[in-house]
Amino acid sequence: MSAINLLPAPGSRGCLIEARDVVKSFGQTPALRGASMSAGSGEIVAVMGPSGSGKSTLLHCLAGIFKPDEGEVWFGGRRLDGLGETRRTELRRTAFGFVFQFSQLVPELSAADNIALPLLLNRARRKAAYGQAASWLARLGLAGLAGRRTGELSGGQAQRVALARALVTQPRVLFADEPTGSLDSLTGEEVMDLLVGIAREEGTTVVLVTHDARVAAYADREVMVRDGRVTTPPGLGAVRSDAGAVR
């Protein structure tokens, strides 16, 4: 069994991304009331909790999509919440990948177009971008669907394309918010097998928001969000010092 250490200092080795005492409200409605969590390099952490508990808001704060009202967000030794919108957008494009419940692909574009898009936005050459897209399509068992519009794909195929689009930039952190929520059980398992398999091969940290225990069981550990606060399992401090070694 892995050794458990106390939470490392922000930005220290072993802790790649961290929220500290994050508070976030929408109007008069508080969503997070001092939430803290962290994920180590290469670690897969499931964020669980009932509907409305604040787990998706926490993911959005960690990813720099929402700016916390109070508290701090750290990534790779840098304070994320203090950055301006432009820098946070750049970080999201280069260091983070996203998979949501509904794949949010561009339906009029082909599978290859959708996967190449983040690379093109990052000023990659067209040929290189489409080469990478083809490689990811093959890796996810979609080689024959490169030219197919994503609006014509099944839910499972679309989610695999979304996974490829999220990973094509080789992000350090993959944020997955209910990635199997719109899929049937078996298709969801296939997507999770791919997501976890690739994340472990690439050493990608995954923050996985889910209410589904069977999905959470793919993670290395879980945290619970209740009423805007995070509870770690009894007896566990937070990050495993050897999070990277779990792979």
Place this chain on the structure above:
Amino acid sequence: MYRHRLDSECIVAAVNVPLTLLGLLEREPSHGYDLKRDYDAYFGRGKQLPFGQVYSTLARLARDGKVKAGRTEPGAGPDRKRYAITDAGRSEVEAWLAEPVEPEPHLQTVLFAKVVLALMLGRSAGRYLDTQRHAHLQRMRELTELKRAGGVVDTLLADHALFHLEADLRWIDTTSARLHALAELVNAP
């Protein structure tokens, strides 16, 4: 990568050995050795059936008229008889396969007892449920890892265990949400 072997007793809690051997015999007459080999492959899941149990079970089935032992064949060792299922044995297998397993509601589980006692004793039932949730998820992680590494038989057995653990987890979550009401009930004067 960390991997966990499946603790066979956790997911194959109660294989009915006599009926399972009888079912294997319905395919074709077999020696005890063949039965043991097939049993271990499909139902043992790391816990092999002792030879002694195979032969004592076959002897009981023969005594009860459910199998018939053939003539002793020449050679060394105990495994010199071929066993064949009888009509009575075939009927028993058919009835067993047609009968659903008792869907037990387990209303008075250990989990329930611990929650009620914790509330009665003024201890933190919520903390106990959190600990239990974590233990369940840990077990689900092990089973998920087994599915990812194993074949279709491991996958099906692990699925069975995972769905049961998931049902427990739902109960744990619902109970967590109802602790206040339960506390009022058990602590009412």
